[in-house]
Amino acid sequence: MSNFSDFMNLGIDVATFAGNMNRIVQLDERMTDLRDVVAARKPEYRYDESTMAFKNVTCTTPQKNYLVHNLNLEIKRGKSVIITGPSGCGKSSLLRCLVGLWKCEGLITRPESYGRGGLFYLPQKAYMVTGNLRDQVIYPDIQSKMSDEELLALLEKANIGTVFVQFGGWEGVQDWSKVLSPGEQQRLVFARLFYHHPNFAVLDESTSALDSLNEHKLYLKCLEMNITLISVAHKTALRQFHDLSLHFDGKGGYKVTGISGEEKRKAKIEKKWLPLD
Structure with a gap:
């Protein structure tokens, strides 16, 4: 048995x-x-420090559904673009293609370098590194190219200077993703953006946790520093900081339109938080 x-x-x-x-x-x-x-789905990249462009760019899901089909768009330095469309239509995927984090087809032109004089990417969820407060501002640099006084001025410019006193100056080490609110983290990452001072900044809903006052101040600072913005956003008031609108229809199609001075003035006055879907 x-x-x-x-x-x-x-x-x-x-x-x-x-x-x-x-x-x-x-x-x-x-x-x-x-x-x-x-x-x-390997795109071809060409490098130009003064221009970003998409030529016949097609971005699909792994299931081969179109996010955007045959996109043609040139972004000259000084001409910022806001990207809108329904949720899941491929806005963030296009930005990831731009910085090499997502595969697509076509030709993409962008600066070759990251950081000063090149390209810089800010995701919606701010990335906090292990280290002290100075490390958060200068990342991915290991050694600062600025004095501590200059770095402090960048914190003030991003309206996050209070963390300097609150956490014991530059040498204070914290679990920054836990001790700072999402809005504070986003402002701190903008101080990082100002430190690197790129020609182009890719903002993937990088101010989603901020109130309108802080949001508008940060966008204004970017433009004052001659940083050209490529932004994914859902608030009509942010159109005033851009020159072109790229709208995805959610079916692979898109439409590019200019943003008039009158529309910018209207958005500035009304300051509405309305979806752009």
Whole structure:
């Protein structure tokens, strides 16, 4: 009887092993398919410190659904662009394509360098590094290219100077993602942007946790520093800080329109927080 039970248990183990192997084979086949999809969607990059452009750029999901199809857009330095559209239409995906974090097809022109004189990317969720307060401002630099007094002025410019006193100056080490609110983290990352002073800043809903006053001040500071903005946003009042609107329809189509001076003045006066979907 014992031998029969052992035989039955062995059969169950073999069946389980076969089932697991089948799932592993299916997973390997799926991974191969995904690698083929990624390999087929490699954009061509050209580098220009004064221009950003998309030529025949197509961005799709891994399921091959269009996010944007055959996008053609040139962004000269000094001509900021606001990107709008329904949720999930590919606004953030396009920005990730721009900085090399998402695969697409077509030709993308952008500055080659990151940071000063080049390109800088600010995601919606601010990235706080392990280290002291100075490290948060100068990241990804290891050594500061500015004096502590100059860095403090950047904190004040981003309206986040209170953290300097609150956390014991530049050498204070904290778990910054926990001790700072989302809005404080976003303002601190703008101090980081001002430190690096790029030609172009890609803002992926980078002020979503801020009130309108702080939001408007930060956008104004960017323009005063001659930083050209490529922004994903959902508030009509932010149109006043841009020159072009790129709107996605959620079906792979898009529309590019200019933002008139009259519209900018109207947005500035009304200061409405309305969705741009």
